[in-house]
Amino acid sequence: MNPFRRSPFVIAATVLVYFFLYAPIVGLILYSFNASRTNVTFEGFIPAYSENVVMDGSLVKSSPCGPFHWYCDLAKNNDVTEAAGNTLTIAFTATIISTIIGTMAALALQRYNFKMKPFSQLSLYIPIVIPEIVMGIGILTLFSQFFGWVNETFNLVGDGRLSLGIATVTMSHIAFMVPFVTLVVQARLQGFDKSYEEAAMDLGANEWTTFRRVTFPMILPGIMSGALLAFTLSLDDFVITFFTNGPGSTTLPIYVYGLLRRIITPQVNALSTVWILVVFFAVLALQILQNRDSKQHS
Amino acid sequence: MTSEFAVEMRDVVKRFITPEGGEIAAVDHVTMQIKNGEFFSMLGSSGCGKTTSLRMVAGFEWTTEGEVYIEGKAMGHTPPFQRKVNTVFQNYALFQHLTVFQNLAFGLEMEGAKEDEIKKRVGHALEMVQLTGMDRRKPKHLSGGQQQRVALARALVKTxxxxxxDEPLGALDLKLRKEMQLELKALQQQLGITFIYVTHDQEEALTMSDRIAVMSNGKVKQMGTPVEIYERPTNKFVADFIGESNFLEGKIKFISKSEARVFVPSLNTELVGMPISEGLVKGEEIVVCIRPEKVRITEKNAINQNMFRGKVANTVYIGADTHVFVDLQGTRLKVWEQNRISRLDPKSFYAVGQEVWLMLMPENTLVLKKD
Structure with a gap:
C-alpha cells in the first residue's frame, strides 16, 4: 500500500491540478450549449421545439437543433468549414512530408557516422527550443524576401505573383515538425537491433526488400507516434501560422482568434469543443500506439 | 560441388577504425579450410575475432585483406543475399511482427518459391525442429528454446x-543447452551440411565439433580435432585455455630425434624422456605442461625417474573428482583424482601436510614453446 495514498496533501493537490486543467475545458463545452448569444452568463440549454429559430433579445428561445443550436450554426458557417478544410489539408500534407523526412533523418543518424553528426543532432533541438514567435518571424522574413526577389526578377503580376498562402503555411509547419518526428523515431530506433536487417539479407532480401518487409514494419509504431505528434502540433499551431498565412489560407486557430476580436458567441465554444474532441482522439490514438509499442519491447 | 572446401579463408585480415581514430585488427591473417559436411567450430573468448570471421563469411563484413571463398568462389564484396550460406544469430533476430510460419517463409519467398512449395518446406522444417503446430504463433509468445529452434529452422529451410x-545456444540454460548440443550435432550429421559454429564454451566445442579452431587476438592458435586440441596443444595458450594444465618452466638440456631432457629450476631437477615438438632446440626456454588428471599421485616412491616428493596443501571434493593441491618446493601442482572409491570415510582423502609422490609420465607430458 502506498503510504501517500491517503495523505490530504496528495488529495488536495490532485483535486487542484485536475480543476485547473479541466475546469476551463468543461466550462467551455458547457457554454457551447448556452441559450445566451452574448455568452456572458449561462442561461440554460436551448429547448428543441420549434422548426425555426426563435430569438428573444439575445436569448435563443427554441431551435430545431435543440441544445446543439450553435453547432448547427457552425456547420452553416462557410468560413468555418473553409478554415477547417485548410487546417486539415495543411496538417495532413505537412504530417506526411515531415514524417518521411524525419524518419529518413532518424535512420541516417542511427546507422551512419559522419563528421557533422553531432551538429546535425544538435540542430534538431534548436527549432524545438527557440520561441515559436522567433521562428515565425524568421520564416516570414525568408518568404517575403524570397518572394519579393522572385516576383521582381521574373516580373510576375496579378495571380502569378508568389504570395503567402496554404503552401507557405504547410512548408513552415513541415520545418518545425521534422525535428519532433526525428526525435520520436530515433527513440524507437534505439531498441532496433541491426541483426534483424542482417537476418533479412541473410535470407535473401536485398536492401530495399529488407527495408520494406522488415525495418519499416518493425519501426512503424514509432513512425506513427511521430506522425501523430506532428499532426496534433500542426492542427493547433497558431504562432507560426499567424505569420505565414495569407488570403484563403485561414486555419481554425487563426479563425477563432479573428472571431474573438469581433464578438464572442457560443459558436466559438462549439467550434472549440469539436476541435478538442478531434485532438483528444488523436492523442488517445497516439497513447494506444505507444503503449502497444512499449509492450512489444518488454 | 566445385570445391573440396565448403568455406575457405585465405590470409584474411579485418581492421576496424576505433572511435579514437586508431586501427585494430579484429582478425589478423587467418587461414582456414573448412571441408564439406564438416562441423567446424571457432572457439575463443570475446574479442578473439571468431564472430568477425563468421560475419565475413556471411557477408556482413568485408575483408580488409585476403579473401573468403565459398564453394571455391571468391566472395569479394558479394552481398549477404547472394551468398549460399545462412546464419543463426546469437539473439535469434526473429522478425517480431511476423508469425513463425511467416518467419520461415520469408527466405523462401525471396527465392521466388511457389505457395504450396513454401507450405511444404516450412512444414518439413518445423517438423525437423519439433515445432509442428506452432506456425501461427508470434516469436514473443515462444520460450527461449523454441525461439532458438525457429531461428534454426528459418536458416535450414533455405537448404x-x-x-x-553465432553462439546460438548462449541464451539457453545449461540443461537445455546440453540437449540442444546433441540435437544440433545429430541434425548436422543427418543433413550432411557444413556447420560453422562460433562459441566461447570449450565444452560445447569439444562435444560437437569435427574440428576446432582455437582463436585469440584475431589469430588462430591451433586447429585440429577435439582430441588433438585437448591432448596435443601446440602452444601454452591452447593448453591453458582448453581444460586446465600445470605448467613448469624449464630449459632444454639435451634433445634427440625422439625425446628431450629438460631442466626445471623451480624443482631443481631434470625431467627425462620428454616428448618433443617441432622447432625445439637445445638450450631453449620452454614450459612443461601436464593435465591435472594425468598426474599420478602415490604415497610411496616406486620409480625414481620423473618423481617428485611434495606436501598436500589442500583437497577439494567436487563430486566426481577430488582436486588435490600439492606443493613441490614452492611450486603448486593440481592433481585430479577420480573418486572411484567411496569418500564417505574422511580418511580416504589425503591429509593436509601429508607427504606424497607425484609422477609425471612422459607420454602424458608436453614440452611447449614459451609464448
Missing part, C-alpha cells in the same frame, strides 16, 4: 550448403 551459427 544452405553452409550453416553459420
Amino acid at each position: 544452405p550448403d553452409v550453416l553459420l551459427l
Whole structure:
C-alpha cells in the first residue's frame, strides 16, 4: 500500500491540478450549449421545439437543433468549414512530408557516422527550443524576401505573383515538425537491433526488400507516434501560422482568434469543443500506439 | 560441388577504425579450410575475432585483406543475399511482427518459391525442429528454446550448403543447452551440411565439433580435432585455455630425434624422456605442461625417474573428482583424482601436510614453446 495514498496533501493537490486543467475545458463545452448569444452568463440549454429559430433579445428561445443550436450554426458557417478544410489539408500534407523526412533523418543518424553528426543532432533541438514567435518571424522574413526577389526578377503580376498562402503555411509547419518526428523515431530506433536487417539479407532480401518487409514494419509504431505528434502540433499551431498565412489560407486557430476580436458567441465554444474532441482522439490514438509499442519491447 | 572446401579463408585480415581514430585488427591473417559436411567450430573468448570471421563469411563484413571463398568462389564484396550460406544469430533476430510460419517463409519467398512449395518446406522444417503446430504463433509468445529452434529452422529451410551459427545456444540454460548440443550435432550429421559454429564454451566445442579452431587476438592458435586440441596443444595458450594444465618452466638440456631432457629450476631437477615438438632446440626456454588428471599421485616412491616428493596443501571434493593441491618446493601442482572409491570415510582423502609422490609420465607430458 502506498503510504501517500491517503495523505490530504496528495488529495488536495490532485483535486487542484485536475480543476485547473479541466475546469476551463468543461466550462467551455458547457457554454457551447448556452441559450445566451452574448455568452456572458449561462442561461440554460436551448429547448428543441420549434422548426425555426426563435430569438428573444439575445436569448435563443427554441431551435430545431435543440441544445446543439450553435453547432448547427457552425456547420452553416462557410468560413468555418473553409478554415477547417485548410487546417486539415495543411496538417495532413505537412504530417506526411515531415514524417518521411524525419524518419529518413532518424535512420541516417542511427546507422551512419559522419563528421557533422553531432551538429546535425544538435540542430534538431534548436527549432524545438527557440520561441515559436522567433521562428515565425524568421520564416516570414525568408518568404517575403524570397518572394519579393522572385516576383521582381521574373516580373510576375496579378495571380502569378508568389504570395503567402496554404503552401507557405504547410512548408513552415513541415520545418518545425521534422525535428519532433526525428526525435520520436530515433527513440524507437534505439531498441532496433541491426541483426534483424542482417537476418533479412541473410535470407535473401536485398536492401530495399529488407527495408520494406522488415525495418519499416518493425519501426512503424514509432513512425506513427511521430506522425501523430506532428499532426496534433500542426492542427493547433497558431504562432507560426499567424505569420505565414495569407488570403484563403485561414486555419481554425487563426479563425477563432479573428472571431474573438469581433464578438464572442457560443459558436466559438462549439467550434472549440469539436476541435478538442478531434485532438483528444488523436492523442488517445497516439497513447494506444505507444503503449502497444512499449509492450512489444518488454 | 566445385570445391573440396565448403568455406575457405585465405590470409584474411579485418581492421576496424576505433572511435579514437586508431586501427585494430579484429582478425589478423587467418587461414582456414573448412571441408564439406564438416562441423567446424571457432572457439575463443570475446574479442578473439571468431564472430568477425563468421560475419565475413556471411557477408556482413568485408575483408580488409585476403579473401573468403565459398564453394571455391571468391566472395569479394558479394552481398549477404547472394551468398549460399545462412546464419543463426546469437539473439535469434526473429522478425517480431511476423508469425513463425511467416518467419520461415520469408527466405523462401525471396527465392521466388511457389505457395504450396513454401507450405511444404516450412512444414518439413518445423517438423525437423519439433515445432509442428506452432506456425501461427508470434516469436514473443515462444520460450527461449523454441525461439532458438525457429531461428534454426528459418536458416535450414533455405537448404544452405553452409550453416553459420553465432553462439546460438548462449541464451539457453545449461540443461537445455546440453540437449540442444546433441540435437544440433545429430541434425548436422543427418543433413550432411557444413556447420560453422562460433562459441566461447570449450565444452560445447569439444562435444560437437569435427574440428576446432582455437582463436585469440584475431589469430588462430591451433586447429585440429577435439582430441588433438585437448591432448596435443601446440602452444601454452591452447593448453591453458582448453581444460586446465600445470605448467613448469624449464630449459632444454639435451634433445634427440625422439625425446628431450629438460631442466626445471623451480624443482631443481631434470625431467627425462620428454616428448618433443617441432622447432625445439637445445638450450631453449620452454614450459612443461601436464593435465591435472594425468598426474599420478602415490604415497610411496616406486620409480625414481620423473618423481617428485611434495606436501598436500589442500583437497577439494567436487563430486566426481577430488582436486588435490600439492606443493613441490614452492611450486603448486593440481592433481585430479577420480573418486572411484567411496569418500564417505574422511580418511580416504589425503591429509593436509601429508607427504606424497607425484609422477609425471612422459607420454602424458608436453614440452611447449614459451609464448
